[in-house]
Amino acid sequence: MILVTTAGKVGSEAVRLLAERQMPVRVLVRNPAKAKALADAGAHVVVGDLEVPASIDAAMAGVTAVVLVSPAVPAQELNVVASAARAGVRHIVKATSKASPDSPIARRRGQSEIEAGLAASGVPHTLLRSNAYMQNVLAWAPEIAKTSGFGSAVGKGRTGMVDARDVAAVAAEIAATPAAHANKTYWLSGPQSISNDDVAAVLSRLLARTITYRELSFEENKDGMIRAGVPEPIAHMNAQALSLTAEGDAEWVTQDVPTLLGRQAPSFEQFAADYAASFA
Ligand SMILES: NC(=O)c1ccc[n+]([C@@H]2O[C@H](COP(=O)([O-])OP(=O)(O)OC[C@H]3O[C@@H](n4cnc5c(N)ncnc54)[C@H](OP(=O)(O)O)[C@@H]3O)[C@@H](O)[C@H]2O)c1
CATH class of the missing domain: 3.40.50.720 (NAD(P)-binding Rossmann-like Domain)
Known part of the structure; x- marks a missing residue:
């Protein structure tokens, strides 16, 4: 079990x-x-x-x-x-x-x-150290629907975002067949490191209208999350992580997902298409 x-x-x-x-x-x-x-x-x-x-x-x-x-x-x-x-x-x-x-x-x-x-x-255990989940972008869906835009403190920083479904697929694979993975650490990312301007371009194509990315300060980003209902300590940590991303902290991509699953990791374009209804 x-x-x-x-x-x-x-x-x-x-x-x-x-x-x-x-x-x-x-x-x-x-x-x-x-x-x-x-x-x-x-x-x-x-x-x-x-x-x-x-x-x-x-x-x-x-x-x-x-x-x-x-x-x-x-x-x-x-x-x-x-x-x-x-x-x-x-x-x-x-x-x-x-x-x-x-x-x-x-x-x-x-x-x-x-x-x-x-x-x-x-x-015996395996650590799955994941980059930011593509699904985090879904938190912007209400703002995008209302204003055709979204904001963040990541500046021009790039992120090797991973689809959370791939994190789950790796976790399931290792739980089902753990022997080869004892005491190993995997770094899970998507196939590319992308900026929020790239995210806006993908969403603009998907939604057939211009979606605009606004650069926010740490405080603006944190306050926006709190207004959206995120508890203050979580909003603080999220804004800290996004500010580190602006400095290159999340700009890493590995081959661990394809190596472990024997298939390519989906791109952000594929993720956005799968979740099109959530952004519409
Ligand atoms: N998001 C990212 O970008 C990212 C990136 C890298 C790593 N991670 C890591 O991924 C992990 C989070 O995974 P996730 O995003 O899949 O989680 P998630 O979607 O936030 O779900 C958390 C779940 O935990 C349940 N829960 C909360 N407190 C509980 C308690 N006391 N007892 C039982 N259940 C409880 C919640 O259930 P309820 O419905 O009852 O609230 C919810 O279903 C964290 O370790 C995080 O650091 C996240």
Whole structure:
């Protein structure tokens, strides 16, 4: 049995792919109503909360591999690691980012703390260090629909954006066949490093009207996210990451997705076409 925590962007797609492969798969969610499609696809949906170790232990029964993906609050993910170690789980695939103990971004320091706990647990594991997800662009869809534009603090910075569906496909592949991936780290990106002017050009072609990118300051970007409903600490960390992108922090591309999946990673054009209805 493979356990996936949780059913967000990466988790739900990993569950769907594992169910499609006829692998026994369980998904831990807080609200089962949101996971009905996964239950219909054949997954075993269990109700739990990463804050509550007993609920994780209940979900861990009979599990051989875990896909660990969540908002990456250290205490919560370390609860999963401890539960997996107690249950004798043989492999953990962890979704992570550019983790570092001295990063200016608290989320990256938290990821580093989780990774250290994972290493100390002795459970064989694989780290998926992903570049920014293409799906982040969907957060601009309401603004694009209203103003034919979007803004960000990335300036002219470029990002090797990866489709979250590919992160899920890699996680599912490794959870299903973990042997060759023990204690390895993969850097997942899309096929190209692109700027927000490139994003605007792709969306202009897709929507057949001009979509304009506006460069924002750190404060303007952070305040805009807060107005859109993002909690202040998350908006702060997002704006920090975007400001680092302006300095070249996300301008990396690897061949790990094609190497691991045996096919090309989709371009941003392909992603945008797949999600055309969300931008319309
Ligand atoms: N976004 C990016 O660009 C990016 C890039 C690189 C790495 N990453 C990493 O990817 C991971 C996030 O993955 P994602 O984007 O797939 O996540 P996501 O879409 O934000 O989904 C997070 C899920 O976690 C659930 N959740 C939150 N708190 C929970 C709790 N206490 N107990 C149980 N479930 C809980 C949420 O469920 P509810 O519906 O109940 O709220 C939601 O389904 C993080 O480690 C992040 O650092 C993200």
